[in-house]
Amino acid sequence: MSGAAVAVKKKLSVPFDYSKYIRPGKLPHIWCPGCGHGIVLKALLRAIDKSGLKKDDICMVSGIGCSSRTPGYVDFNTLHTLHGRALSYATGVKLAKPELKVIVITGDGDALAIGGNHFIHTCRRNIDMTILVYTNAIYGMTGGQYSPATPVGSVSHTSRYGNIEPPFDTCEMAKASGATFVARGTAYHCQELERIILEAIKHKGTSVVDIIDSCPVYYGRMNKYKSASQMMEMIEKNGTISVKQAEKLPPEKLEGKLLRGILYKVDRPEYCEEYEKLIKKAQGKG
Amino acid sequence: MAEKKRILLQGNEACAEGALYAGCRFFAGYPITPSTEVAEALSVKLPKAGGKFIQMEDEIASISAIIGASLAGVKSMTATSGPGFSLKQEGIGFACLAEVPCVIVNVMRGGPSTGYPTGPGQADVMQARWGTHGDHPVIALTPAYVQEILFETVRAFNLAEKYRTPVMILYDEIVGHMREPIVLPEPGEIEVVDRVKPTCPPEEYFPYDERYEIAPLAAYGEGYRFHVTGLNHRQDGFPTNDPATIQEGIKRIIRKIENNRDDIMKNEEFHLDDAEICILAYGSTARSGREAVKIAREKGIKVGLLRPLTLWPFPEDTIREVSKRARVVVVPEMNLGQIVYEVERCADCEVVGIHRVDGEPITPAQIIEVMERYK
Ligand SMILES: Cc1ncc(C[n+]2csc(CCOP(=O)(O)OP(=O)(O)O)c2C)c(N)n1
Numbered sequence: 001m002s003g004a005a006v007a008v009k010k011k012l013s014v015p016f017d018y019s020k021y022i023r024p025g026k027l028p029h030i031w032c033p034g035c036g037h038g039i040v041l042k043a044l045l046r047a048i049d050k051s052g053l054k055k056d057d058i059c060m061v062s063g064i065g066c067s068s069r070t071p072g073y074v075d076f077n078t079l080h081t082l083h084g085r086a087l088s089y090a091t092g093v094k095l096a097k098p099e100l101k102v103i104v105i106t107g108d109g110d111a112l113a114i115g116g117n118h119f120i121h122t123c124r125r126n127i128d129m130t131i132l133v134y135t136n137a138i139y140g141m142t143g144g145q146y147s148p149a150t151p152v153g154s155v156s157h158t159s160r161y162g163n164i165e166p167p168f169d170t171c172e173m174a175k176a177s178g179a180t181f182v183a184r185g186t187a188y189h190c191q192e193l194e195r196i197i198l199e200a201i202k203h204k205g206t207s208v209v210d211i212i213d214s215c216p217v218y219y220g221r222m223n224k225y226k227s228a229s230q231m232m233e234m235i236e237k238n239g240t241i242s243v244k245q246a247e248k249l250p251p252e253k254l255e256g257k258l259l260r261g262i263l264y265k266v267d268r269p270e271y272c273e274e275y276e277k278l279i280k281k282a283q284g285k286g
Numbered sequence: 287m288a289e290k291k292r293i294l295l296q297g298n299e300a301c302a303e304g305a306l307y308a309g310c311r312f313f314a315g316y317p318i319t320p321s322t323e324v325a326e327a328l329s330v331k332l333p334k335a336g337g338k339f340i341q342m343e344d345e346i347a348s349i350s351a352i353i354g355a356s357l358a359g360v361k362s363m364t365a366t367s368g369p370g371f372s373l374k375q376e377g378i379g380f381a382c383l384a385e386v387p388c389v390i391v392n393v394m395r396g397g398p399s400t401g402y403p404t405g406p407g408q409a410d411v412m413q414a415r416w417g418t419h420g421d422h423p424v425i426a427l428t429p430a431y432v433q434e435i436l437f438e439t440v441r442a443f444n445l446a447e448k449y450r451t452p453v454m455i456l457y458d459e460i461v462g463h464m465r466e467p468i469v470l471p472e473p474g475e476i477e478v479v480d481r482v483k484p485t486c487p488p489e490e491y492f493p494y495d496e497r498y499e500i501a502p503l504a505a506y507g508e509g510y511r512f513h514v515t516g517l518n519h520r521q522d523g524f525p526t527n528d529p530a531t532i533q534e535g536i537k538r539i540i541r542k543i544e545n546n547r548d549d550i551m552k553n554e555e556f557h558l559d560d561a562e563i564c565i566l567a568y569g570s571t572a573r574s575g576r577e578a579v580k581i582a583r584e585k586g587i588k589v590g591l592l593r594p595l596t597l598w599p600f601p602e603d604t605i606r607e608v609s610k611r612a613r614v615v616v617v618p619e620m621n622l623g624q625i626v627y628e629v630e631r632c633a634d635c636e637v638v639g640i641h642r643v644d645g646e647p648i649t650p651a652q653i654i655e656v657m658e659r660y661k
């Protein structure tokens with residue numbers, strides 16, 4: 001793109017038109033005021049728009065949870081499945097129609113607790129799909145119980161005395177399981193999140209984006225955040241640091257911080273492409 | 287015409303052949319005795335046919351993957367046994383409510399729990415009917431011979447596609463592992479049904495269009511961009527809280543099967559016309575039942591066999607009819623009494639069960655012994 005074109009774009013700064021991706025008549029959504037899920041959805045839609053993918057070519061699959069309600073609002077091929085099972089349904093869709101771009105929306109409970117086994121095996125296969133884990137550190141849909149991403153000490157409706165279970169590091173787990181693109185973003189850093197999701201979508205193989213998100217209604221209230229915006233400030237100030245900033249800091253300054261940005265990216269044979277080779281071999285053509 | 291070549295196949299292999307014949311091009315499964323050979327055969331044959339086999343991380347993943355593949359337009363199947371069948375139940379309910387065609391094979395073994403993995407059982411027939419939560423329709427087929435497993439697998443796919451519903455095939459370890467000479471049908475020899483796809487413009491498409499008893503089903507990626515959910519939904523596929531719509535949706539999926547019983551039901555009747563004693567048996571137990579009829583007839587006992595090949599929906603009318611003429615219906619099954627209670631519900635005469643769960647088949651002699659009491 002020429003420099004002039006960039007300048008023009010900046011000057012106009014036309015607000016993004018989300019409506020072309022929203023199904024007519026399907027809003028309002030079920031999310032509470034202040035919930036981070038809507039911010040993530042907007043970043044996702046902008047990323048999809050930039051990817052140039054056609055609506056017909058996207059299949060969005062989700063499990064069960066507040067975050068997993070996303071597919072019901074957007075104008076793609078959409079599949080709202082069972083709690084924890086989104087990745088397995090998505091695997092079937094992708095193998096049956098490899099030309100579809102499969103995007104999975106899943107909560108931290110959906111992906112890491114009940115769906116944990118599917119999560120690691122999907123990453124291991126390196127099947128081409130983008131997995132967005134909405135990590136709000138709580139079970140939102142069922143009213144605020146602790147999840148495998150809830151920090152130690154946090155209060156929830158099932159950890160009234162403070163959570164004693166250490167949380168997963170979703171990114172480390174994705175990488176160790178074999179995902180070939182691993183990144184972390186947050187609902188606060190929404191422009192950055194858009195760029196990360198775009199890269200994840202463009203990646204060939206299993207791409208995982210852990211998205212630090214907020215549930216002001218349950219996690220927030222039970223852990224003494226006065227408002228949704230205060231939770232967002234918490235996401236901004238504490239907890240995460242961008243990969244670039246981290247490079248400049250000594251390790252002791254990074255303790256307890258989660259890295260933001262693209263953390264890992266490699267090329268490895270993708271499952272559907274390998275399957276096509278297997279078919280040729282079986283048919284004696286390989 | 288020259289006689290067709292017979293080949294010796296195991297029941298599980300015949301099931302794989304039936305699936306291929308029916309156009310199945312996706313299989314997802316997890317190994318479990320005594321069903322594993324279905325997966326093994328398809329792992330070799332599906333890629334040759336341009337299809338795909340995947341060994342998933344468990345049975346839940348397997349049922350989920352076949353539902354996903356079916357929604358993307360590919361005929362799909364999974365196969366399992368006892369414990370794996372339990373794990374699939376939530377997914378089966380999803381396929382019922384979301385009306386996704388697919389085939390689930392359960393090669394029955396002893397239970398509960400890990401039970402007797404290498405022994406036969408027929409104790410999953412009620413799980414097949416009521417295993418998933420909520421009211422729902424069920425089609426379950428119970429072949430008893432190796433050749434029949436092939437034919438019934440084709441029929442299972444045809445019914446699944448026609449009625450947009452999961453169809454189960456229940457046979458037990460005995461026929462699953464038994465080898466019998468069978469004939470592979472030529473292409474075109476038996477009917478293969480494909481789901482009806484929409485022809486309307488995408489903006490007019492409803493995946494649960496109320497104008498139809500069974501609405502056409504689009505495939506993902508073909509321009510229709512429809513929504514599927516396991517929540518109670520409206521005709522456009524989106525969730526609803528409206529009581530009338532919820533109730534009507536559930537009633538409709540049950541009605542679409544009930545209204546088509548003529549097409550779905552299938553029984554074999556053997557010497558039933560003048561039978562005073564009726565044996566009602568399914569699967570491999572019916573093989574003993576048939577033998578028992580032959581032996582008893584030689585002794586002059588008026589016995590006949592009613593063998594449901596469609597066990598669910600239940601052959602209520604046929605049993606009512608038969609029991610008007612018979613004095614007793616004898617129900618042998620390799621469980622401690624499941625179908626026998628369904629028979630009691632429908633029969634106009636006495637009903638007696640023969641049951642065992644020791645992993646041994648019910649023999650003709652065992653059935654004859656009971657019949658002697660009623661001659
Ligand atoms: C088999 C099964 N178990 C439990 C539930 C209840 N359930 C619904 S959503 C949910 C947790 C949702 O939390 P998460 O995945 O983190 O998403 P969020 O709602 O926070 O976005 C649970 C436990 C269910 N629907 N199905």
Ligand code: SF4
Binds near residue numbers: 035067140215217
């Ligand atoms: S309960 Fe929490 S996660 Fe769910 S919509 Fe409300 S704020 Fe969001």
